[in-house]
Every structure is written in structure tokens, then in C-alpha cells.
Amino acid sequence: MTRHYNFCAGPAALPVAVLERAREELLDYQGRGLSVMEMSHRSDEFIAIAERAEADFRHLLGVPDNYRVLFLQGGASLQFAMLPMNLLGQGGRGNFIQTGIWGKKALNEAKHLGFDCHVVASSESNGHTAVPAQDELRVSADAAYLHYTSNETIGGLEFDYTPQIQRADGAHVPLVCDMSSNILSGPIDVSEFGVIYAGAQKNIGPAGLTLVVVRDDLLGKAQANIPSLFDYQMLADAGSMVNTPPTYAWYLAGLVFQWLKDDIGGLAAMDAINQRKADKLYAAIDASELYSNPIANANRSRMNVPFVLADSALDKAFLQQADAAGLLNLKGHRSVGGMRASLYNAVPESAVDALIAFMADFEKTRG
Template structure:
């Protein structure tokens, strides 16, 4: 049976080679006579898996030595609480600055307000979250423990292609980024980042694993109410083994890292190669949308996401059709399903359609979607 092209925003499509290797090793990992999910997390076999995964991730993202790599649970939503519990106490005022550019950064600010003073220093809600605010306009706090942003918003489809330089803006606060939905799709400028966190279920592997990459000087500031298992310093000192980590998800992540290291695009390799591929995929779909009289994407082209592309079909009045039950939307989704193009329905809060083009989505999947969109439009 042919696999469909899965455009889900997460859990998302994975490299077929990774799934095949995991299937082959399901019952017997490297002659141990057991599968990875049966192993003790303290065994020498699993220690080798975890150490290789961290090594490969550091290689892919060029993570400096003075950053710790942590494998945790909770997902990005839980870390909306865990981050402030670890960092808000860096300064007695417990002030945290938030740049709100969509649903996820909005949730981050709301959750952090339970642990300190969460200040909104920029907010693009008045544009429908279709733009990004100029960093020069941010009203940064002089006493902020950190500045937080979501570098790619999966629902509204906006992405910071360049991270802000807070030092140039006069702030000495570390930048914290939720990079769940673009991690490993492009390089990270670690000179501008103090902490990055994200769920693995979009570009890395199965749900249940959360990555944290944190600068060493930011450890050791956890609030007294922070559970010890989510204290970043304690987790770092235990090598992510303070409790039983999501072992199988770490194993799958490691296979994905190896797949990424092997990617080639011209003279590029690894993350550079996958970034070039992602740019080409996104450009192909945006060109099809912009060149159409049926489809609409209202995000400012300067900050359009490469990973998550929301779009709408026009109604007879020319306005976006948001309701998924509308006959035109329903017909579009049925036809897509018949072509093996699945999970295209937009998020319930926004409606319309959404195509997620994570690393494992091949260009062939994008071409198949573009062909279908053109056929649907021609059929009226």
C-alpha cells in the first residue's frame, strides 16, 4: 500500500528510512535480544543510544560546548510553565518579556503569568497574527529575567527567519525561543539564544520527547515550587537521567539525526541541505497559492513560515472560507484524501487549510498538492 503524503502539523510525517530501521530493530537492537523500549535507561546499551543522539544533535545544530542538551518530557506546552519556573527567579522582580505573534506565544505568556510578571512587549493580534513586529519597536523591560518568543507559529504561519539581537536592542536578558516547529529545519544562531526548547513530534520523532538546549549560566535559578524532575540544573547534572526519560522517543530522535546528517543537496549537507530543500518546497507552494484566484494566504511574505502554510479557499464573495464544513472546503478535503493528500484541514481556531512541510515531506508531496490544487480550481 502506498503511503499518503501526510501534511499534519504534529505528530507529523517521519522519514520512511527511519521508520524502516526502527521496524527492523523493534525486537532486537544490535544483537541484544531486546528492543529499545524494553531496555533499562541505565543500561550501557541505552547510554550509547542517548550519547550518540546528543552528539549528533550537537553536530547538526553546531551547539556550543557551554550549552547543555537535555532530553525531557512534557512537550512545549508544559515547558511554558517549566521555563519560568527555571528562569523567572534570575532576578527578584520575576519580570518576563513576551513577544506575542500567534496562539503559541500567547499561551506561553498566559502560563508564565502564574509564576511572575509576564509583560507583553509586542503583539501582532491586531493584524490577525499575519506580521512580525520590528524588534526596534519592542518595549523591553530593563529588569527582565528573559525575553521569550515562538520562532515559528504553527497555526498562523509566521516565522522569525532571523532571531533578534537583544544586546543590540539594549537588553542583557537572555532570549528564550520555542523552536518546536522549525527545529533542525535551519541553523540556530546560538550567540543570540540563551535557551531553546521544543517538542519532538514535528521534525524529530514521536510525541513525548522535549528538547531543551540551555546556556550553562542560566542553570541554578529554579523557583522553590519547581518540581525537581524539571529543574534544568538537576536534569543537566543527571545527564537527563534524573528519572526514566522517554527512551524510545530518544532512540527514534537519534535515528532521525543520523538521517539528517546523511542528507545532501548540491554541495550542502546536513541542516544546510535540508534548509535549502525546505526553502524550495515552501516557495513552490506559496507560488501556487499566490498565482491562484481561488486560494489565499494573508501572511506578510517577509515572515511566511517554511514549515506551516495556512491557506483559505475563497467564497463566492471573494472572502476566505474558514468553516471546514462549508461545501467547498469539504469537497476540497475529500478530493485531497482521494489523492492520498491527508491532514490538510486547518487548525480549529483559524479554519481553512494548512499544509505542514516538515523535513520529512519530500518535494514530490508538495508537487502532488500543487497539482491537486490546480485541478480543483479548474473544476470550479
């Protein structure tokens, strides 16, 4: 069996220990004579798996009791539609911070659905290389929520602070955050948020699962006549089982949560590892003549490190030789080109060391 280092932006690397456990249980879950994939979602066995996964996730992130955790389908992109349909049913306007491609998609989908939206601040003028400062964030008087993307997966731009928002009338504005590509990368204070959501395929598990963490008081505000499976209240009341959930992805997410708890030691420990991984890769980039990354230091993503070669004619050779050296999926997003190394939780420090050594060698011989 071969295992290479996988820097894919998503679907992304999973912990080897999780894959090994899944393999061991694939045809027979703990002597029950069937696969988790073959279980009724309403069976005692699966309910135990589902509840354990939620409990471990809550424990890791410190999710307060007045938040519900939903295990859904459709990806973060479906939340771009579900969010305004759930949160604007009683009026008010969605406010958005724009820091890159994903934040723009969230805004555009709300507009597409006919919602009037307000852009609070944008980093477009600096080419999305630095996030807007807290004191630039002035929400509209009718703000029902403020949406932002804590880490832009394509641009490699990460917020280094959590926005604190009040309207002019002093009302608290619920913060809604797309954390798809940095959830579980370190501790956060969930109580600062109204809604947190994330596609699973970076730090949670396989594609096809989406987690939504929603504060109780934001339930029951949906527009009338939205699709039943869009209604957070209905989904929460049914324990995310209005219909059959993606059971195997839920189980695998649970294995990832156990790995984070037991093998890594929780999110503070994960945070330290992630910081070390990112620091050494950015240091290597900054020290080189060949590689560069344009993002302001404070906002450099710990999860997605885009970089370009001074001579783009070398891109192809770089990618081919990296692949041959067992360093997979370093090609940048098709919309921006260049390279991107995604350093999610499951990418070990040894992968980053191997990448840095390869980059140095490539620079010496080709750059």
C-alpha cells in the same frame, strides 16, 4: 504497504528511512536480543544510543560547549511553566513577544503561575500577519529574559530575524525561543540564545519527547521548592535521567538526526530543500484565484502554510478529494479553519509537487 503524503501539523510525518530502520530493529536491536523499548535506560546499549543522539544533534545545530541539551517529557506546553519557574527564581520579569496562539499560551501560563509579565510587542493589530520589527522591541528594565515563538504553527507566521536585545542599562537579555515547529529546518546560531526548546513531534521524532537547549549560566536560578523534575540544573546534572526518560522516542530522535546528517547532508542542505518546497507552494497559491494566504511575504512560514479557499463551501470537497488522492491532514487548525499544509523536513518535495498539482486540478474543475 501504502504510504501516503502526510501534511499533518503534528504529530507529523517521519522520514521513511527512519521508520524502516526502526522496523528492522524493533524486536532485536543489533543482535542484542531485545527491543530498544525493553532496555534499561542505564544499560550500556541505551547510554550509547542516547549519547550518539545528543552528539548528532549538537553537530547538526552547532551547539556550543557551554550549552546543555536536555531530553525531557511533557511537550513544549510544560516548558511554558518550567521556563519562568527556572529563570525567575532570582527576580526579574519575563518579557514576551506575541505573534499568535502559541506565544499567547506561553505568556498565559507564566501569568497563571503568578508571574508578573511584560508584553514587549504584539502582531495582534495586524491580525498576526507580520512579526514586529526589531526596532519595536523594547524590553522592560527588569527583563530576566525575552520569550518568542520563532514559528507560529497555527498562524503560519515565522520570524525572518533573530531579535537582538539589550536592556536600557546595557545588560544582555537572554533570548528564550519556542522552536517547536521550525527547529532543525535550517542552520541557526545557537550562541544568540539563552534557551531553545521544542516539542519533538514536528521535526525531531514522535510525540512525548521535548528538547531543551540551555546555556550554562541560566542553570541554578530556579525558584526554591519547584517540583524536582522541573529543575533544569538537576536534570542537566543527571543527564536527563533523574527518572526514566522516554527511551524509545529518544532513540527515534537519534535516527532522525542521523538521517539529517547522512541522508540529507546537514541543515544547510535541509534549508535549501525547505525553501524550495515553501516557495513553490506559496507561488501556486499566489497565482491562483481560489487559494490565498494572508501572511506578509517575509514572514511566511516555510513549515506551515495555511490557506483558505475563496468559497469556504468548497472546503469539505477539497479535503475529501485530497484525502482520496493520498494527500492527508490538510485541514486547518480547529481554531482558525481553512486549510494548512505542514511541510516539515520529512515531507518530501514530491509531496509538495503532488499537492500543487491537486490544487490546480481542483481549482480548474470546482473552483
